[in-house]
Amino acid sequence: MEGGMDFLNCLDLDMSVQILMYLKDPSDLVRVSSVSRSWRDFVIANGLFKQLCLRMFPQLSRVAHVMELNKCGAKEPVEVGSSYSMEWESLARDHRVYATLARVCTSFHDEDCISKAISASSTDNYPDESIENTLQLADIVPPRAFYWSSKGQKNPAVPETLIYKLKSEFCVITEINICPFEAFFQPGSPIYSAKSVRFRMGHPKSPNDLGCHLPGDPLPSADDTFIWTYTSPEFPMAQERCLQNFRLPEPVLCIGGILQIELLGRVQTQEVDGLFYIWFVLYTPFHSLVAYSSMVMLWRPY
Template sequence: MEACMDFMNQLDLDMSMKVLMHLKDPSDLARVSSVSRSWRDFVIANGLFKHLCLRMFPQLFKVAYVMELNNCGAKEPVEVGSSHSMEWESLARDHRVYATLARVCTSFHVRDCISEAISASSTDYYPAETIDNTLLPAAIVSQGAYWSSKGQSNPAVPETLTYKLVSELCVITEIYIRPFKAFFQPGSPIYSAKSVRFRMGHPKSPNDLGSHLLGDSLPSADDTFVWTYTSPEFPMAQESCLQKFRLPEPVLCIGGILQIELLGRVQTQEMDGLFYICISHVHVVGRCLSPAFVVENLQPSGTFVLKKDMLCEFHTQESSSDNEAQEISDDQMRRRFRYLRNYLRNSNAIVIEEYESGEEEDVVEIEEYESGEEEDEA
């Protein structure tokens, strides 16, 4: 034991950095910080947690600076003492914020990250075939429960579906999309796209998410949003199932906007010979980082202030199941009841698909509804 020594003291700065920068798991770097005071000081002084977060999520290069919040508001360094002590406090604050960020990005529960639909590039019959249909909790595949584009004679014309996520900071890992099968048309055609691509970003200004975006006459999304990430292009199968598109790496969406680009058309409608794309369900899987972290002063350039809430770092995750269920219910219950009521009145059959996170196959239940049958009393 007397012969033990700290090998870090025997290495120069560049070599020590090279060794520790090979650590990719936040928990490993946290263990390094716990070895000794000198190791912790080394991690803080060289911003190793910040470097780790930047490797995990290049979108964080747009962070102008970080802040800590408590119940009294922002926690800023007190300007007393030497400039060295103030610089060290700034480094320590960055360490705490980025260490927490790295941890929550890998430990928060996976959930559905879509909050609401914003707009579609086109809609064939609004509002019957609105983009809102793609967010029903159980995708109801019937004559009215899908989004449809306008018809095009050129199959290369793309379409876009734009959604607002549950918070301005979400780590997105995969997206599920189900093309619509028109069982009421001859041959039951499936109106899928040839391929799909995903973009994430933020509004150019807070007012760009106002009521003027709701409806069938919408401005171009490229004029409204700044896109900070664009995924590779994924082929889409012409199959009526929940198709999984996994991103090459988890993406930190800063600004809370997701756009689905539907590229190319494969199916014509018999009555007019035009190409359409129809989608019955969209599901986005990831981790919501709010309220532990919030974004402020998001500029058109993409720079922003990252704030860590010291009081609610993890409190939402331990008891999130009931709260998330209530949030989903509040957002979508009216829509669910309205559609279910209309379909029960006007349709002979309803096909309901239940989505289970982590499962790749659909579980389909068919409930037959015969008009004229005796109904239960309310």
């Protein structure tokens, strides 16, 4: 506007960055970048899109390096010219990648994002009561019922875990739905729920850690196989045969595509042996991001 004032030229750097970081919607930051060349350069030079992504998804804090991909694979900048031009190209590359990531991660479309079952901490009767049964669209398909059952325990405090591979290595998880199984074929139709549930997300320590693993095969300790980048609060479960919704406090970016469900505490014994069991029929996590193939993120090791 004629006679207007560019506040970026009037305020010091820290104050200008602080003002622009109040923007929470990536589209607003895109509009800022479109005001003028100097504003776009300011956004790039100060990594505002990267800061926005880190604020939305703290799981990105372990990213050590970003590369763009082209049709031939990873594309690294050619080291020619001055160190300033090389630094600027690196900043511009990060700007493009994080701007696209921020836009895609906030373009929510609910979708079931489970790819396959990896393992259960225990299974009572394999394969009839395998974790793979939790991926069935219905819990009863005549002439049989589909559900996963843990092994029986005398101690009701013994937990169980279910581990799944998601459809993409980049998924934004907003909620997870779980349904305990009602054993209609047992006296009194008991419901084998857990007392509470907790969710962890992360990625394998090595791309070869999963290999050709089958759900019925023993898996080494999950903490030895996976790196967990997010752990949810603990949610109480109802002793009811219904799809129970567990909405996470904030959308979580699962990088690596591994989801673990921790089932904490047991409430129901089986009449035939007096042991505590947990039985589940299905669950559905929702996400907002499909596979994203225009970047590579390299992680800092622990």
